[in-house]
Amino acid sequence: MRWEHPVQFASQSDVGFRRRNNEDSISVRICKDQESWRDHGHFFLVADGMGGHAVGELASKMASETVPHTFFKNKPGPVTKSLKSAIEVANQAINERGMANREFMRMGTTCSSLCLCPEGAVIGHVGDSRVYRVRENRIDQLTFDHSLQWELIRQGRMKPEEVYMNEPRNVITRSLGPEPVVKVDIEGPYTVMEGDRYILCSDGLTCHLKDEEIGMIARYLEPSDACRLMINLANLRGGSDNISVIVVRVGELPDVNLPQEKAPEPEPEIELEREYGEWLWLAGVWVASLMVAAGILMWILTRFDRGEFLTFGGMSLLVMLLVRKVFAQRESSKREEYLDKSKTIEWKPYRSEKLKFNTDFLQYLTTMESELQ
Numbered sequence: 001m002r003w004e005h006p007v008q009f010a011s012q013s014d015v016g017f018r019r020r021n022n023e024d025s026i027s028v029r030i031c032k033d034q035e036s037w038r039d040h041g042h043f044f045l046v047a048d049g050m051g052g053h054a055v056g057e058l059a060s061k062m063a064s065e066t067v068p069h070t071f072f073k074n075k076p077g078p079v080t081k082s083l084k085s086a087i088e089v090a091n092q093a094i095n096e097r098g099m100a101n102r103e104f105m106r107m108g109t110t111c112s113s114l115c116l117c118p119e120g121a122v123i124g125h126v127g128d129s130r131v132y133r134v135r136e137n138r139i140d141q142l143t144f145d146h147s148l149q150w151e152l153i154r155q156g157r158m159k160p161e162e163v164y165m166n167e168p169r170n171v172i173t174r175s176l177g178p179e180p181v182v183k184v185d186i187e188g189p190y191t192v193m194e195g196d197r198y199i200l201c202s203d204g205l206t207c208h209l210k211d212e213e214i215g216m217i218a219r220y221l222e223p224s225d226a227c228r229l230m231i232n233l234a235n236l237r238g239g240s241d242n243i244s245v246i247v248v249r250v251g252e253l254p255d256v257n258l259p260q261e262k263a264p265e266p267e268p269e270i271e272l273e274r275e276y277g278e279w280l281w282l283a284g285v286w287v288a289s290l291m292v293a294a295g296i297l298m299w300i301l302t303r304f305d306r307g308e309f310l311t312f313g314g315m316s317l318l319v320m321l322l323v324r325k326v327f328a329q330r331e332s333s334k335r336e337e338y339l340d341k342s343k344t345i346e347w348k349p350y351r352s353e354k355l356k357f358n359t360d361f362l363q364y365l366t367t368m369e370s371e372l373q
Helices: 034-039 054-073 079-100 148-154 160-166 211-220 223-236 268-302 305-339 359-372
Strands: 007-014 024-029 042-050 111-117 120-126 130-135 138-141 185-190 197-201 243-250 351-354
Touching (some): 007 024, 007 042, 007 223, 042 197, 042 243, 054 079, 079 185, 111 130, 111 197, 120 130, 130 211, 138 211, 148 160, 211 223, 211 351
Antiparallel strands (some): 007 243, 024 042, 042 111, 111 120, 130 138, 130 197, 138 351, 197 243
């Protein structure tokens, strides 16, 4: 992804029909300059609090404030490590706040975040809120639900249809706050393509809308219209929980001559170190080869013991140099992989669905929504 790619987004949160308080929180941080985007990227987050009334609301609010604040305050480096660290800091802050007040004990929140940065799309995730990607005629779920249902399916203890029929869907196995240490899932970086749509949402949406419906709405509608329609549909189908949605669309590059991006140049100190090491290694090989050749020649011509000594010493030196070369190459490859920030790993989604709906169905949904409002 490039800085010049336009990013259009919309977000909306609704209390639903059966809750008094909205315990969901949303955070969006769009970088204002290229340097900030290169160091961190555009940031989006959805958090779904739990614990009842003000407790869950406080937990999700702390996550939506602490994670982006810590993330953008971190020094430039791998986005995956910076995002993971920011979520862990938020977990510790929520846990300490809960332990300090008996009324807030065991409060928690989900946290699903997305960074659009030079490396691609990076996701930090805890809980059962979700991050989707819509690309052409397919919707992909990029996060794993930390719920009892999904864990039973992953462990192979029950078939999916049995799990969905017999186990509650609102029991989660991981969240920010209840424990001082939490395991954070980091997904990506995923390759970002022009036209990609990303949806971050709480389970108040996914318990009423199918993946295909979410993908179809996000693909064909503007982000603001898509957010409004999805929330209204969820409410029309019961609105059993708070509903929060962020829709992000990556646009096409502007039709102008853009500067070609250059790969980051290796640091001069590293280049000098490599060159110096290569010369030392070649000199050592040359000396060892001379020792072996001289030893063999002396042993053939004079059959003197010094010939065997020189040959053995030279061969030992060659073996040591070869072993050192192998280890040096391994360390060099690790260092290059760390420095190559443009490298993208091919990650795979957890679930995918083809979008079989068309614009006529979208028009029907829009008309139905406007008539029922």
